[in-house]
Amino acid sequence: MYLDQTLTLCADQKGFIRCKNGLKIKIVSANYGRTYDQVCPGGKTDTLTCRSKSSEIKVKWVCNGYAICHLHATDVQFGDPCPNIAKYLEITYRCVKSIDNDKNDKPIVAFNAYTSQHLVFKRNTPVNVVYDKLYFNYGDAYNPHSGFFTAPSAGLYIFTWASVVAPRKIFDTEILVNGKRIGLGNCNNESSSGYENCASTFPFVLNAGDKVNIRTVFANYLHGGGWSSFKGWKV
Structure with missing residues (x-):
């Protein structure tokens, strides 16, 4: 059984996710925006339905199937779904032996x-x-x-x-x-x-x-x- 893991990057932060022992990254979900007011609270947080429509597919493109994946939480990467709101990138992922055959889960080259x-x-x-x-x-x-x-x-x-x-x-x-x-x-x-x-x-x-x-x-x-x-x- 593969356990879900999470990574949260506040706006403009860089970070990475990694799988060891030959396992590969499989993205479960990803959102750049804001859905909780207690995460990265350093700015305006009064919108809790902020979601970048492209963030999940973009994170899957760069991460799925790889052992390590570097990420940067910026408007340049994911767009600006809610101007003037303090945003963050939240990712849920698993380390698996192989990813599904769904085309959206394949590593994009x-x-x-x-x-x-x-x-x-x-x-x-x-x-x-x-x-x-x-x-x-x-x-x-x-x-x-x-x-x-x-x-x-x-x-x-x-x-x-x-x-x-x-x-x-x-x-x-x-x-x-x-x-x-x-x-x-x-x-x-x-x-x-x-x-x-x-x-x-x-x-x-x-x-x-x-x-x-x-x-x-x-x-x-x-x-x-x-x-x-x-x-x-x-x-």
């Missing part, structure tokens, strides 16, 4: 990364492209410092990258799995006087530990500021 700056390359020198900022990174499988995604488990994955290229520029690329080319993406804008937007998508069956990244083939420019991105998710 998905990332959405983008380039924050315009990138300039030597046209004929292949380099790994680093998408250095993240909209989200469920499962923490993408590294925004190296540009590599590492598959946490075997299965079918989908990857897509979108590129904006300036006039008279080129950004032809390849997608690699463990350093081997598996697909190509063409974005040749050298003959155009306007900006060009290109995208490529590929499915891959990966093994745990396989590494995926984007590398230039012929490229001299990639538009940044969030216009160019690299995304992937496990099906």
